[in-house]
Structures are given as structure tokens and as C-alpha cells.
Amino acid sequence: xxxxxxxxxxxxxxxxxxxxxxxxxxxxxxxxxxxxxxxxxxxxxxxxxxxxxxxxxxxxxxxxxxxxxxxxxxxxxxxxxxxxxxxxxxxxxxxxxxxxxxxxxxxxxxxxxxxxxxxxxxxxxxxxxxxxxxxxxxxxxxxxxxxxxxxxxxxxxxxxxxxxxxxxxxxxxxxxxxxxxxxxxxxxxxxxxxxxxxxxxxxxxxxxxxxxxxxxxxxxxxxxxxxxxxxxxxxxxxxxxxxxxxxxxxxxxxxxxxxxxxxxxxxxxxxxxxxxxxxxxxxxxxxxxxxxxxxxxxxxxxxxxxxxxxxxxxxxxxxxxxxxxxxxxxxxxxxxxxxxxxxxxxxxxxxxxxxxxxxxxxxxxxxxxxxxxxxxxxxxxxxx
Amino acid sequence: xxxxxxxxxxxxxxxxxxxxxxxxxxxxxxxxxxxxxxxxxxxxxxxxxxxxxxxxxxxxxxxxxxxxxxxxxxxxxxxxxxxxxxxxxxxxxxxxxxxxxxxxxxxxxxxxxxxxxxxxxxxxxxxxxxxxxxxxxxxxxxxxxxxxxxxxxxxxxxxxxxxx
Numbered sequence: 001x002x003x004x005x006x007x008x009x010x011x012x013x014x015x016x017x018x019x020x021x022x023x024x025x026x027x028x029x030x031x032x033x034x035x036x037x038x039x040x041x042x043x044x045x046x047x048x049x050x051x052x053x054x055x056x057x058x059x060x061x062x063x064x065x066x067x068x069x070x071x072x073x074x075x076x077x078x079x080x081x082x083x084x085x086x087x088x089x090x091x092x093x094x095x096x097x098x099x100x101x102x103x104x105x106x107x108x109x110x111x112x113x114x115x116x117x118x119x120x121x122x123x124x125x126x127x128x129x130x131x132x133x134x135x136x137x138x139x140x141x142x143x144x145x146x147x148x149x150x151x152x153x154x155x156x157x158x159x160x161x162x163x164x165x166x167x168x169x170x171x172x173x174x175x176x177x178x179x180x181x182x183x184x185x186x187x188x189x190x191x192x193x194x195x196x197x198x199x200x201x202x203x204x205x206x207x208x209x210x211x212x213x214x215x216x217x218x219x220x221x222x223x224x225x226x227x228x229x230x231x232x233x234x235x236x237x238x239x240x241x242x243x244x245x246x247x248x249x250x251x252x253x254x255x256x257x258x259x260x261x262x263x264x265x266x267x268x269x270x271x272x273x274x275x276x277x278x279x280x281x282x283x284x285x286x287x288x289x290x291x292x293x294x295x296x297x298x299x300x301x302x303x304x305x306x307x308x309x310x311x312x313x314x315x316x317x318x319x320x321x322x323x324x325x326x327x328x329x330x331x332x333x334x335x336x337x338x339x340x341x342x343x344x345x346x347x348x349x350x351x352x353x354x355x356x357x358x359x360x361x362x363x364x365x366x367x368x369x370x371x372x373x374x375x376x377x378x379x380x381x382x383x384x
Numbered sequence: 385x386x387x388x389x390x391x392x393x394x395x396x397x398x399x400x401x402x403x404x405x406x407x408x409x410x411x412x413x414x415x416x417x418x419x420x421x422x423x424x425x426x427x428x429x430x431x432x433x434x435x436x437x438x439x440x441x442x443x444x445x446x447x448x449x450x451x452x453x454x455x456x457x458x459x460x461x462x463x464x465x466x467x468x469x470x471x472x473x474x475x476x477x478x479x480x481x482x483x484x485x486x487x488x489x490x491x492x493x494x495x496x497x498x499x500x501x502x503x504x505x506x507x508x509x510x511x512x513x514x515x516x517x518x519x520x521x522x523x524x525x526x527x528x529x530x531x532x533x534x535x536x537x538x539x540x541x542x543x544x545x546x547x548x
Contacts, residue, residue, distance in 0.1 A: 170470030171399055174492035178405035181495050185412055216492050223490070 042115070042136040045122060048129060050074045050089060062115075062138045064108035075134070080104035080112065092119040092132055103136065114140040148337050152349065166219040173215050180208040221248050224276075235384075236275045237268035238314055242305055245282040249290070258293055258301035265307045271314050272384035277357045284350045285318045285377050291341075292322025292375060309383075313363075316379045324371040334365075391506045392416045392434065396426040396452055397441040397468070413499065423447030423455070430459045434545075437486075437505040439498070442469040453485060462513040462545075464505035468493060517545055 035056075036043055042059035046052050052075055055067045063070075063078065079085035085103065092098035100117040107113050117136040121129050184205045187198065221244075239262075246253075246260060253260070286303065293301035304319040325333060332338045334355050339348035358365050363381035393415050395403050403419040410417045418435070420426040424446055426438070438456055442449035453465045465484070470491040486505040489498065524537045 167470055170491040171402070174470060175399065175402045175405070177492040177495070178402055178409065182405040182408050185409060212492060213494075220490055 040138075042134070042138065044075060044134050044136075046075050046132045046134075048131055050076050050132070053131065059136075062107070062113055062136075063105060075132075078105045080106055088117070088119060089132060092121055093129065096121045105136075112140070113138055114143050144337065148348070163223055166222045169215065169219050173212055173219070177209065177212045177216075180205050180212065184209075217247070232274055232276070233272055234275060235270055235272045238271050238278075238307060238316065239264050239268055241275055241279060242282060242307075242316070245279055245286060246305075248279075249283065249286055252287065252290055256290070256294060256301065258290060258303060261302065261304045263304055263306035265309055269307055269309060269314060270383075271381065273361050273381055277361065278381070281354045281357050281379065282316075282318075284354050285379070288350065288377075289318055289320035289322065289375075292320045294322075296321075296323045312383050313380050314383055316381075317376055318379075319374060319376040321374040324373055325367070325369040325375055326371055330367060330369065390414075390416055391502060392436045393418070393502060394426060394429065394435040394438040394456075394463075395419045396421075396423060396438060396444070396449070398422060398444045399441070409495065410499075410502075415502070423449070423452035426452055427455050427459065430456050430463070434460060435463055436509050437502050438463055438465045439468050439502070440465050440485075442467060457484070462509050462516070464509045466498075466501050466505055468498070513545060517541065 036054070037057045039056060040058045040061070041056070042062050043054075043056035044052055044059055045054035052071055052073055055065070055070050059070075060066055076082045076085050076089070081104065085100075088098050088100045088103070097118070097120045100115075100119075103115045103117045105113045105115055115136040116139050117134055119132055119134045122131040122133050124130050184202070187193070187201045187205065190198070193201070242262070242264075286305075289303045290301075293303065300321075302321045304317075306317045306319070308315040308317075329338075329340075334351050335348075336352045337348035338351075355365050358379055358381065361381050363379060366378045366380075367375060368378070369375035393410060395407060395410075395417060397403050397419075398421055400421055403421065407417040407419045418429055418433070420429055423444055426440075427447070430438075438453070440449045440452055440456075444452070447455070449467060449469065453467075456463055456465065464486040467485045467488045468491060469489075486508060487501045489501060520541055521538070524534055524541075527537075529537060
């Protein structure tokens with residue numbers, strides 16, 4: 001009787017314990033499941049031989065395989081360098097864990113996925129190794145970002161060098177300008193010069209000062225462009241700013257078959273905004289238009305810049321007859337580091353920065369494009 | 385040949401060729417011009433003679449343009465400085481603004497713009513100087529000095545203001 005009741009009590013205790021373990025197990029499972037479902041890292045588990053037995057959602061996303069497709073295959077198959085990956089697995093087997101900061105996997109489409117991997121041995125209660133667990137972080141974007149930053153830094157450095165060169169040129173140009181000004185005075189006072197000689201000398205001096213002014217416009221404009229300045233709001237004529245921007249880009253347009261047409265809505269069109277920032281936006285869009293036109297070979301290039309005033313807004317349209325932008329890329333072009341230019345040519349920063357600037361000025365950018373026909377970017381900004 | 389009031393201009397720039405032609409042109413227009421090729425030299429010169437306007441480069445070996453302006457204005461408080469530089473940056477523009485530069489011009493400057501700036505600076509100098517002169521004159525009148533004392537005080541003032 002006694003032992004019976006003791007047994008019963010013991011059984012009760014055990015079932016309670018079991019129930020609580022079950023709950024714990026359930027919670028732990030739920031916890032693991034949610035990690036595997038939600039982590040953006042690739043988390044996988046393999047048997048001792050390297051055959052995959054678990055594959056997280058993050059892994060599915062990074063490599064493009066579904067769990068069903070991948071379970072039962074060897075993890076080493078996915079690595080670009082199987083031999084190297086095998087070596088890492090072997091190290092893990094030997095030491096219980098292993099790190100590989102630069103492992104390349106191939107996704108389902110064969111694209112390279114750059115990963116930082118850490119592997120751990122999975123052991124049973126007896127301490128025997130039953131498999132491997134791996135956590136890999138896809139660092140492809142991060143690596144690209146690093147490369148892009150190097151490129152951006154290089155461009156910024158080039159900007160600084162250009163500004164330095166402009167500064168250096170200003171001094172000798174000032175000398176030329178003063179010397180020719182003095183020569184003009186001397187000629188004016190000179191006695192005994194024939195009419196023709198005087199005429200010719202005056203002509204020469206005029207040419208020197210005109211050309212010096214031309215150089216000065218270039219260096220001053222360049223310095224103005226690279227100079228950091230606090231955002232300001234002033235009233236200015238948007239048409240004048242557009243014309244000045246085109247002047248600034250004249251060197252880009254030289255020896256190209258591109259014609260720029262202006263289609264302005266009455267003159268002038270005053271707005272209160274930040275002329276420096278807007279100039280940067282115009283430089284960007286016009287340069288992009290020039291490139292678009294030049295890329296389409298055998299093209300009689302045409303860029304049209306039009307303005308319209310509507311209520312409290314000014315609309316500036318920059319239309320090119322380049323190759324156009326395919327539908328699927330129309331949103332992407334505003335993303336950071338999106339570029340169609342070959343490596344080292346474009347940063348993929350121009351348009352996102354422009355969108356940012358225009359947004360900060362209270363306006364917006366829209367585009368209209370047809371492949372093979374051309375693109376129109378429309379910039380809307382408030383009049384004040 | 386000239387319709388300029390006698391404006392005394394002090395030029396400070398280490399680019400000697402530039403100053404050679406710039407001073408010739410300004411002289412021909414009727415300005416009184418002194419060319420100096422360093423901040424140090426300009427400061428020495430300013431201790432000897434009065435000037436209305438100084439045209440100062442920013443980047444020079446030795447004392448730079450900002451410091452030169454500061455010291456020039458200690459010697460001649462009414463002197464107006466125009467910064468004329470090829471090495472323009474917004475930072476140094478702001479800095480020279482703190483030193484009360486009358487205007488900031490980037491080389492190569494349009495000659496007419498420079499001449500206009502010098503005339504404007506001269507006008508400002510006269511205004512500031514006249515206001516101060518009258519204020520001090522007033523003080524002398526109120527001070528109850530005798531005729532002799534007053535004459536001496538006014539003579540001293542004239543000397544300070546370079547009006548001899």
C-alpha cells in the first residue's frame with residue numbers, strides 16, 4: 001500500500017517534470033525556429049559527411065535555393081572553392097570550430113555570394129561529433145560598398161586636386177590680366193603709332209583680356225562648384241542658373257554632335273531656393289543626358305531643357321534622345337550605387353543625391369522614358 | 385587724366401609681377417600706391433605712412449593675409465582691407481570677414497571691380513574716421529581746455545588721423 005502510494009507520487013512528480021521539460025523544449029524549439037526563420041544570416045546544419053539537414057530562411061534568400069531543393073546535398077557543392085571549404089570543415093572537425101572571413105558561395109543562378117562564415121561542431125550527449133552548424137553572413141553588398149567608397153574617395157580627391165589647380169592658375173592669370181591692362185594704357189598714350197598699328201595692338205589686347213576672362217570664368221566656376229557652403233535661400237532667376245550651368249558644361253559638349261535647345265517659359269523666372277544645390281542637380285542631369293545621348297551611337301544628339309511655371313511650382317524638364325531607361329530600372333536608378341557605367345566610371349551617387357537635394361528643397365523628381373526614344377526628367381521645386 | 389580723390393592704397397602680395405602692373409594701372413588712374421611684397425613689409429610701411437585702403441593677398445610666406453590685416457588695423461584702425469586672393473576658400477573668406485575685411489575678391493579680378501571696391505572702401509574709411517574724429521573733437525570741446533591746450537589736442541588728433 002505504502003510502496004504503491006510512493007510509486008504513484010513518484011510517477012506524478014515525473015510526469016510534472018516531463019511536462020515542464022516538454023514546455024521548455026517547445027519554447028526552445030520555437031526560439032530556434034524563429035531565429036532560423038528571421039535571421040538574415042545563412043544558418044545551416046550538416047551531418048558529419050557535410051550533407052545538409054537544415055537550411056534557414058536567410059540561407060534560402062541568399063542562395064536562392066528552397067529547403068526542399070537543398071536538403072540532402074553537400075554543403076561543399078555550394079562553395080566556389082570546394083577544396084578550400086573542405087579544408088575549413090576539416091579544421092572545424094579537428095578544433096571544434098573554424099572561422100572563414102572570405103568564403104565564396106555560388107547561388108542558384110551561379111552568382112557569387114561573398115560570405116563571412118563561422119562553423120561549429122555539433123556534438124551529442126556523449127561528446128561525439130554528429131555534424132556541423134554554420135552561420136554565414138552575406139557580405140557581398142558590404143564589400144561592394146567598401147570598393148565604392150574607395151572610388152568616391154578618389155573622386156573627392158580629384159575634386160580637391162582640380163580646385164588646387166584652379167587656385168594655382170588664378171595667380172598667373174591675374175598677372176596676365178594686369179599686364180595686358182597696363183599694355184592697353186601704354187598703347188593709348190603711345191605717340192608715333194600709325195593708325196593701323198594702334199588698331200592692331202588694341203585688338204590684340206582686347207583678345208588677351210577676353211581670353212583671360214574666359215579662363216577666369218572656368219576657374220571661378222570650378223571653385224564655386226567644389227566649395228562647401230551652408231545651405232542658403234536666395235532669390236534668383238532659374239533661367240540664368242540653367243544657362244550658367246550649360247556654360248559650365250561647355251567643355252563636355254565640345255566636339256560632340258549634341259545640340260541643346262532651350263524652351264523657357266517667359267523670362268525671367270525668379271525662385272527663392274538654394275542656387276548652389278540646384279546647380280549641382282542641373283549639372284548632374286545635363287551630364288547624364290549628355291552621356292545617354294553619346295551612348296546611343298550614330299545619334300544626332302538633342303537635349304531640350306524646358307521650364308513651366310505652375311501655381312507655386314516651377315517645373316524644369318530635361319529631355320534627351322538617348323537610349324531610354326528600361327521600365328524595371330526606373331526606380332533602381334535612384335538607389336545608392338546603382339550604375340550602368342563600367343567600373344571606375346560611375347559612382348551611382350548622382351541621382352540619389354539629386355533626389356535628396358530636391359526633396360530637401362521641397363520639390364520632387366519624376367521621369368518619363370521610352371526605350372530607344374529617350375528620357376525626360378522633371379524637377380519640380382516650389383517658387384519660394 | 386584723373387578724377388580720383390587722393391586715395392592712398394597699400395598693396396600687399398608676394399606676386400611681384402602682379403603688383404608691378406597693378407600699381408602702374410592704379411597710379412595712372414590717380415591713386416597713391418605703395419606696393420609691398422610681404423605682410424612684414426606692409427606692417428613696417430604702415431608704421432610710417434597713412435593709408436586709406438589695403439589690398440591684401442591671403443597666402444603669403446611669413447605673416448599671412450589674415451594676420452597682416454589684423455596687425456595693419458592695430459596700427460591704423462580706420463584702414464579698410466580688401467582681400468584679393470587666388471587661393472580663395474570659404475574658410476579663409478570667413479576668417480578674413482572676422483578680421484573685418486571690407487570685401488573679398490577672387491583673382492584674377494576684373495580691374496573695374498577692384499577700382500570700384502577701393503573707392504567704396506575709401507568711402508567707408510572716411511565715414512568711420514569722420515564719425516570718430518567728430519566724437520573726439522566733441523570731447524575736447526567739452527573738456528574745458530584752454531585755447532592753447534585745445535590747439536595742441538587738435539594737432540595731436542590730426543596727427544593720429546593722418547590729416548597733417
